[in-house]
Amino acid sequence: MSSKFQRLHAQILVIGGGPSGSFAASALAREGLDVVLLEAAQFPRYHIGESLIPSVRHYLKFIDVEKKVVEMGFQNKPGAAIKFNQFKREGYTDFAGLGHFNSVWNVVRSEFDKLLLDHAASCGAKVFEQTSVKSLRFSTTESSRPVAAEWLRSADGETGEISFDYLVDASGRAGLMSTKHLRNRHVNASLKNIALWGYWTGAGSYGLNTTREGAPWFETLSDESGWAWFIPLHDGTTSVGVVMNQDMYNERVRALKGSSMEERYRLSAALAPGLVELLGPAKLVQKQVVGGQPGELEPLIRSASDYSYSASSYGGPGFRVVGDAGGDCSEVDAAAWHTKRFSLSYTRFQIVVMSAYQQIRSTKLDILNDIDEDNYDRAFAAFDQGASEMGSRLSAEELQNALEFCGKCFNPTSPNSLSAASKAILPKEVFDASAPLMNPQAIQSIVSKTFNHTSPKSDEELSGAEEELKLALDQINGRRVMHPEHNVNNMETEEVNGFVVRLQQGNLGLVRA
Numbered sequence: 001m002s003s004k005f006q007r008l009h010a011q012i013l014v015i016g017g018g019p020s021g022s023f024a025a026s027a028l029a030r031e032g033l034d035v036v037l038l039e040a041a042q043f044p045r046y047h048i049g050e051s052l053i054p055s056v057r058h059y060l061k062f063i064d065v066e067k068k069v070v071e072m073g074f075q076n077k078p079g080a081a082i083k084f085n086q087f088k089r090e091g092y093t094d095f096a097g098l099g100h101f102n103s104v105w106n107v108v109r110s111e112f113d114k115l116l117l118d119h120a121a122s123c124g125a126k127v128f129e130q131t132s133v134k135s136l137r138f139s140t141t142e143s144s145r146p147v148a149a150e151w152l153r154s155a156d157g158e159t160g161e162i163s164f165d166y167l168v169d170a171s172g173r174a175g176l177m178s179t180k181h182l183r184n185r186h187v188n189a190s191l192k193n194i195a196l197w198g199y200w201t202g203a204g205s206y207g208l209n210t211t212r213e214g215a216p217w218f219e220t221l222s223d224e225s226g227w228a229w230f231i232p233l234h235d236g237t238t239s240v241g242v243v244m245n246q247d248m249y250n251e252r253v254r255a256l257k258g259s260s261m262e263e264r265y266r267l268s269a270a271l272a273p274g275l276v277e278l279l280g281p282a283k284l285v286q287k288q289v290v291g292g293q294p295g296e297l298e299p300l301i302r303s304a305s306d307y308s309y310s311a312s313s314y315g316g317p318g319f320r321v322v323g324d325a326g327g328d329c330s331e332v333d334a335a336a337w338h339t340k341r342f343s344l345s346y347t348r349f350q351i352v353v354m355s356a357y358q359q360i361r362s363t364k365l366d367i368l369n370d371i372d373e374d375n376y377d378r379a380f381a382a383f384d385q386g387a388s389e390m391g392s393r394l395s396a397e398e399l400q401n402a403l404e405f406c407g408k409c410f411n412p413t414s415p416n417s418l419s420a421a422s423k424a425i426l427p428k429e430v431f432d433a434s435a436p437l438m439n440p441q442a443i444q445s446i447v448s449k450t451f452n453h454t455s456p457k458s459d460e461e462l463s464g465a466e467e468e469l470k471l472a473l474d475q476i477n478g479r480r481v482m483h484p485e486h487n488v489n490n491m492e493t494e495e496v497n498g499f500v501v502r503l504q505q506g507n508l509g510l511v512r513a
Contacts, residue, residue, distance in 0.1 A: 013166070018113060025120040080093050084360060086273065166319065219274045500513045
């Protein structure tokens with residue numbers, strides 16, 4: 001790890017050493033390129049966002065860091081439990097059921113992020129910590145192309161400038177390019193929330209002594225103001241947080257005038273009875289400050305704004321924006337692909353999150369102004385009520401249909417919980433998340449044939465194993481819409497703007513589909 005920054009030029013400058021920046025630096029350095037990474041903090045440093053998804057393993061493997069992550073001993077995450085209805089049991093997404101290497105981890109971010117940053121350095125990237133980028137300078141002949149960065153080293157106040165051929169902006173929420181230069185960030189008005197969280201010792205475990213042990217638990221708050229998380233970590237603590245609608249939280253603060261953040265946190269967490277049961281006699285604790293002095297403790301409760309934002313573009317001449325900052329082709333084609341790929345993934349994510357919030361709040365969300373229409377039809381190309389039947393503008397009904405459809409991903413069931421008899425009768429392709437969508441009539445027909453109905457039954461008429469099968473089929477169908485995004489190698493298989501990713505060391509890039 002470099003300590004003194006004296007470089008004057010780099011082929012590629014990466015701003016930010018979080019997971020996106022470290023991954024980009026590792027992948028590019030392994031291609032033999034001259035990469036410099038500037039990180040404002042000194043790692044290890046604290047960060048929230050502790051639960052990973054299975055597709056990350058494919059990309060960790062590509063930069064040869066997966067084995068290092070496994071050796072860290074992070075808490076195994078075989079799936080995720082989600083309870084959106086207090087009167088029904090939880091739904092469960094089984095990652096491990098798809099194969100051993102589909103399980104993933106709950107991570108302590110200070111350790112995980114440092115591992116990735118150190119790995120970038122081991123791959124040949126020149127990494128400089130405690131060095132922030134204060135501003136960018138642009139080409140005098142091509143005004144939209146960044147060519148140099150002014151930096152500041154916090155340890156001694158020294159400043160300087162580094163020029164570069166290409167820029168990767170992984171500066172996180174600060175979003176140097178998006179907020180200071182492009183000024184194209186759009187905050188999603190429907191998802192303005194606040195999060196409060198802390199760490200507990202002595203908590204129970206979801207799915208104890210079963211294949212689900214270690215899975216995080218997510219639950220709706222009973223007053224519909226938001227949701228809670230319960231994420232076990234390998235250091236013996238459990239991360240427990242509540243995410244609430246900002247306006248509703250502000251009302252709570254006014255109603256509880258004079259209350260402390262801890263009091264508001266505990267009162268909010270108490271609105272998730274399943275969470276309370278999992279905590280049992282656990283105690284809220286203060287952790288040692290990451291990288292701090294002996295005995296220096298973190299705050300008991302942390303808080304942060306929790307919101308969603310997007311941008312009209314994520315790439316341009318000589319730059320790309322990645323992470324929270326928002327091959328065989330031309331530079332123009334590559335920038336257009338990056339923006340389209342990023343936007344498409346964000347739109348899919350946005351629809352799933354909004355479908356969850358619609359269930360949490362039991363009300364329809366006013367989201368027309370927050371949806372990227374250009375990517376909506378592609379995100380739902382497989383959806384029967386999708387692009388082929390849409391007009392030039394999306395209607396509220398079309399969006400609500402999509403939210404309700406995807407909301408079935410969170411049905412209070414799991415395909416694995418079906419009876420052995422039902423599983424034996426059903427064809428294997430029914431459980432395939434990559435198969436085409438089933439229309440409502442097809443699902444109704446499967447239920448009728450399985451239980452020998454003389455005539456189709458409505459949802460209200462189903463009960464017991466019949467209802468369980470219908471819920472499971474709807475859940476599988478909902479997941480099929482999102483499958484292209486969560487498939488482990490989706491960037492290599494899903495064509496965007498005529499290109500796919502060639503994920504090969506020494507030959508990394510975009511190729512025509």
